[in-house]
Amino acid sequence: MTRTPRTTARPTSPVGRAVAHAHSARSPLPPAAHRGPGVPAAAGGAPGAVRKTVLPGGLRVVTQSVPDVRSATFGIWARVGSRDETPALGGATHYLEHLLFKGTKRRSALDISAEIDAVGGEMNAFTAKEFTCYYARVLDTDLPLAIDVVCDMLTGSLIRSEDVEAERGVVLEEIAMTEDDPGDCVHDLFAKTMLGDSPLGRPVLGTNETVNALTRDRIARFYRRHYDPTHLVVAAAGNLDHDTVVRQVREAFEQAGAPADTDAEPVGPRTGSRRIRTAGRVDLLGRDTEQAHVVLGVPGLSRTDERRWALEVLSAALGGGMSSRLFQEVREKRGLAYSVYSYTSGFADCGLFGVYVGCRPNLVHDVLKICRDEIDHVAEHGLDDEEMRRAVGQLAGSTVLGLEDTGALMNHIGKGELCWGEQLSVDDMLARISAVTPDDVRSVAREILGQRPSLSVIGPLTDRQSARLDEAVA
Incomplete structure (x- = not known):
């Protein structure tokens, strides 16, 4: 349909x-x-x-x-x-x-x-x-x-x-x-x-x-x-x-004849403790495309982990907007890609953190090296004061501005009940974002970005280019 x-x-x-x-x-x-x-x-x-x-x-x-x-x-x-x-x-x-x-x-x-x-x-x-x-x-x-x-x-x-x-x-x-x-x-x-x-x-x-x-x-x-x-x-x-x-x-x-059992209890949010142990894996899918599409990533946090607020701030600074590190280094300074961003994805019991780039196939290794350098730098040093200020402001603003219609309200209260079993007010959300400290970001960056990444690529890479992909996850 x-x-x-x-x-x-x-x-x-x-x-x-x-x-x-x-x-x-x-x-x-x-x-x-x-x-x-x-x-x-x-x-x-x-x-x-x-x-x-x-x-x-x-x-x-x-x-x-x-x-x-x-x-x-x-x-x-x-x-x-x-x-x-x-x-x-x-x-x-x-x-x-x-x-x-x-x-x-x-x-x-x-x-x-x-x-x-x-x-x-x-x-x-x-x-x-x-x-x-x-x-x-x-x-x-x-x-x-x-x-x-x-x-x-x-x-x-x-x-x-x-x-x-x-x-x-x-x-x-x-x-x-x-x-x-x-x-x-x-x-x-x-x-x-x-x-x-x-x-x-x-x-x-x-x-x-x-x-x-x-x-x-x-x-x-x-x-x-x-x-x-x-x-x-x-x-x-x-x-x-x-x-x-x-x-x-x-x-x-x-x-519709739905049962009206007064003793029936709603099924609560999903729970679990699944861990992702994948590291250093490379998957390449050969396609005759004009661009190579790349995701470099590591295990992240579940959607119920309270550290997710710090990870969101980190993602915003690393690849969440036009002033982010990845956007500036890959697109603005070098013109190597049109689209580059980082993101988090949280499930009930695990999560993923990834960096996406779409670029010409002959530029894949240059782009991946820049991404690894920026990821490693943030993993070791965290964010500076100006990056923190921008990232917190961007996350707070986008959280509110992205939810200003009845469809978004329905979406969030429905998902809040189904996935968390609770509702947070906008003030609560903003308070949690504002409460993120440089030490919080440094800690989550060291833990999440310090892991050995894995890599997924779709594109027309040559055998020689493909053989070098392991360098990006070494």
Whole structure:
């Protein structure tokens, strides 16, 4: 169903990125960044506090009222992603996301899209490694319609055999589209380099082989197992009333026959203690491209690690903006690349830190040497006072400015409940960023950047160039 490419905002979290699908002609809502949960200020009026209700059956409903806007965004988050798939089910989460748009007992696929289009709304979904989200953004007066349509999709999908077969070709085309974009595909390669043949290391989309092997019955069983109300979070933000949203959601789920077990408890955030031990590994995928696409990276921090704030400041200074070390050294001073950035990617139990560069193939080794020099310098010395000031300011500003609409508010309160089980106010977030000290950054830089890196490359490198790649991770 994709009509536009994925829309991962860089340099946030390409490895942990979601796969977004445009089920309307408008651009899809970007997936939530890897930073912690937040409740930011929204354009048009100060938002109220986040309110939460747990319905019988374990369904959580979180809302945030922004009374001075005329829009509202409604979403349902499912605690299921590609890391929940067995090798034989590779791509099932994403395939299922497509199928929930294909029709319910009450609506055809055309009805689903036409009802939202008729009120000028936007409807979409995205699949990530640890969650899936379906949402609609509409005028505040049309919020009841959005609630009814999205809830109907999540609870009443038919998952018919004919739809599974028809959509298979669409999913395969999406895989082909991704493979045609080496700047995107290299991040999947990097995940494989770092995480191997594990659920987190495999691509969200699956492969041609796994998608072709998926049957209607397998997908339907996956749906029933993972779309239980205890695994779902409903999130809404905008000009709304919490109690009204709760009532409408309750009615929609009751109409669908959802269980109302008063003893059911919501499933909490994921936990674990997975460690990434990959070091010095080099993966090269030969492609006849004009550029070589490179990711140099190391194990990072999980999304619940409190040191993530210091790592974010470090990433902002190293490769997060036009004044960053990597941008200045690689692009501004030497003109060796157009795109260069660093990023963090946090999962429930582990994380990654990477540096991406796209450059001409004959410049790969020069670029990698500069990146290693800058990484090693920061690992040994940390940041100077001016870099700290800029990085803290950039991170604080981008955190707030990137969240000033009802879609972003819905995204963050939903992900906050699903992934952290808590909400942080914007003031709390800014306080944590401002509290990061040079010693904090120096410590996390020494620990994270001091590790031996691994490398993923896609491009037309010669045998001689390929043989020299080990130098970058030595």
